[in-house]
Amino acid sequence: MIQATGLARSFFTGRRAGRAEVKAVSGVDISVAEGEIVGFLGPNGAGKTTTLRMLTTLLTPTAGHATVAGYDLATEPVKVRQAIGYVSQSGSTSSQAIAGSEIVDHGMLYGISKQQATTRGRELFDQLDLDGMWNRPTKTLSGGQRRRLDIAMGLVHDPKLVFLDEPTTGLDPQARANLWTHISDLRTKRGSTVFLTTHYLDEADALCDRIMVIDHGVIVASDTPNQLKRQVSGDLVSLTVTSEEDVARAAATLATVAEGDVATDGLLVSARVRDGGVAMPDLLRALDAAGASLESIEVRRPTLDDVFLTMTGRSLRESE
Amino acid sequence: MKFFRETGIIFRRQLRLTLREPQWIVIGLLQPALYLVLFGPLLEPLSRQLGAANAYTLFVPGLLVQLAVFGALFVGFGLIGEYRDGVIEAERVTPASRTALLLGRVLKDMLQMAIQGAILIGLGFAFGLRGSAVGIIVGFILAVVLTGSIAAAGYALALTVKTEDALAAVANGVSLPLILLSGILLPMSIAPLWLQRVSDLVPVKHIVTGIRDLFTGDIFSWGPFWAIFWTIILVVAGVWIGTRTFRRQNA
Known part of the structure; x- marks a missing residue:
């Protein structure tokens, strides 16, 4: 599903004399098979989100090469976008908008008809325990509901590969546990491949088949949670x-x-x-x-x- | 086809969001309307000295452009809110054209300005605006198109500064000299020569002058020509800058 080699991204800070290169991600190799749930674990600032934004076409890598969902990241970004779902940390719906119309519009941007988007949206609301939220302004939703709405937004076009960026950050323990069930359902009920970032160890442990540990822009380990723990x-x-x-x-x-x-x-x-x-x-x-x-x-x-x-x-x- | 469909989706979404808070349309119209009601009558006795038979053919075009410039420079506030909510990023991971993401928004701003502008011209008539019907329509269209240009630039600005505070500072900093130098309240023809020369550098001034000519029926002359010329230049520049920003990666 994902094959990346030497993916890197550096930023420049300062101007002229004070100009310095900051390596946010310095060459990561990632390989994710179909049907896997892979966790990307690391502290804040380790390069998780930067890597994710590169894999989702939002950021062009400064070096390296990757195919995502079967398409080349550099030459076929539009096909990559069509095939993946991305649930970002910062949300996806306007606070002023109505939940149902946001998901329908989002689906339509993927090229599916209004009717189809409505049907898919309703199904997802049902699956993600958002019944009765269709006509609600998104600002009246709880944190957990809003996050589930974001996930529904990312799934409306039925992607084979789903990226979740820190899906449970800022949620209370109950909402987190509830969301974990929904995330494992992505694979068991929909057959999706899931790539998620987290800085919670228990989350990576509970959800993932495999964990990649990233620190200072480099992958320092990649294995099953149990194998990793055995290394200690x-x-x-x-x-x-x-x-x-x-x-x-x-x-x-x-x-x-x-x-x-x-x-x-x-x-x-x-x-x-x-x-x-x-x-x-x-x-x-x-x-x-x-x-x-x-x-x-x-x-x-x-x-x-x-x-x-x-x-x-x-x-x-x-x-x- | 795909592009128009995507533009339409964004346009309708933006329109729906605006209609959920219609008070902003009214507030946006309030300022030019107040100018018309409270400042317009002061111009009436002066209109002969300013070289106009009808004070309102002088004043309404200025207010129309003010509505376009002021309204559109501040469209970025809504965009920053959307950016913070993650909407822009979510739209950018869809296969939709980046130009469509911008244009759908710009078209909504043009429609909103068209409605406000029509109300303003209607109010103008009530106060005694008389002029060439064709000229008024063409001038009105120019102002609406100008809105598109400034709105596109306003979105680019918003995505660049990313905070409301910075946007307010920049937008205010730009709009005040722009309003003063484009002769919106009083025509620049009564200004001393140095001020006229400075104002010649401001494209919006030529648009205001051109629309004034159009309103008085002076349609086939240099004024309207330059107004159309500059409007086209600004639209191309605005859409180009806007699309570039929507395409850019860290936006």
Whole structure:
């Protein structure tokens, strides 16, 4: 569905003497197969939206080559536009307009008849739980409804490939969970290929078959969520000890089973331990023998945040 | 065919949006109407000195052009709102022609100005405007076409500055000297020579002068010729700049 090689985009800032080239995206290779749901994960400013805007013909790459939905990005942009749906971060409907007429007009711009656009629009409103919103001004819709309307707008011409740019940013948890169902339905019920960007790890984890991690304009990893998590060695075991004297004892004991260094922070001692659950009974006995008394113990499976931290040396949350 | 269909879709959408808030059409008309009612009578006793038999053949063409220039320079405000709502980007990922995206909007502005202009001329008649019917119609058409040119440029400006504050500053900065130098309130013929020379550099002045000639029935003369000439130049330039901006990537 998408084949991109060396796709890059740089901007120039400043004038004359102060003129500097800023590489927003410096050469990414992307390959997405039909029927896949692929997540593009990275902090703000990593180059997600720039890449997406290149793949949707809105921005011409300064280097590289790509075919999207079977058409060449550079020579057949109009055919690419006809074949893809794009749901941008900033919305797609005027606040003053009526929801139903916006989707009909949008469909007509794709060359389908008014009648066809109305039928398709009504169907999509039905599928995306927007019943009764057809005659409503869009400004009276809730955040989640407005976002679903944007998705309906992007689907009105029945595209094979759908791009979603940060689809759940700014939504409350319930609306997010609800939208996730709709996004997975895109594939299961419509057979669409989905390419989405997000800076939420749980979102990428819950929705995507495959995740590409982008940082500073470069793809640093591309794999299934589980494989990515496996790259982080071991589960995180965190011990909270009862007093200062216990810290050293607990750290020494934990070091015997740890994969890497043991970190201490106040009364908290933590390290990565392979198969944390299995190691636990022995670890507890050893801690007891060493005379370290514990307040609490926690074993956590690696998250994509840990993956991101391992690959980039930064936490996704810090960079937000 | 495809192009006209797309232009039509955008035109109808814009018209529908405007009709949802008809108060703006009235507010846009209010300023020239106030000028006509509150300033027009002051010109009546002066009209002989200004070289016109009828004060309103002098004044109504000016107001018509003012309506065109002022109305159209500010169309960008609506566009910035749409830009912020993501509408422009959403339209640009459709296969529709970029010129159609612009032209549909411009045509709506021309229709809106035509309605306001017709009302203004009607009011003019009520106050005592008398002139050549053909000339008035041709002058009216010129003003409507001029609206198209300025609106296209106004959209290009809006997509370039992207914020209402900057647009207001630029539009006000441009419109005030434009209004003063194009002899909209008083003809530039009574100005000192240096001021006349400066105003000669302003295309809109020639359009105002030409429309005045048309209103008095002086149809086949240089005034209307230059008015038509400059209107065509401005339309071509406006649509070119506008399309270029709609096509441009970071717009």
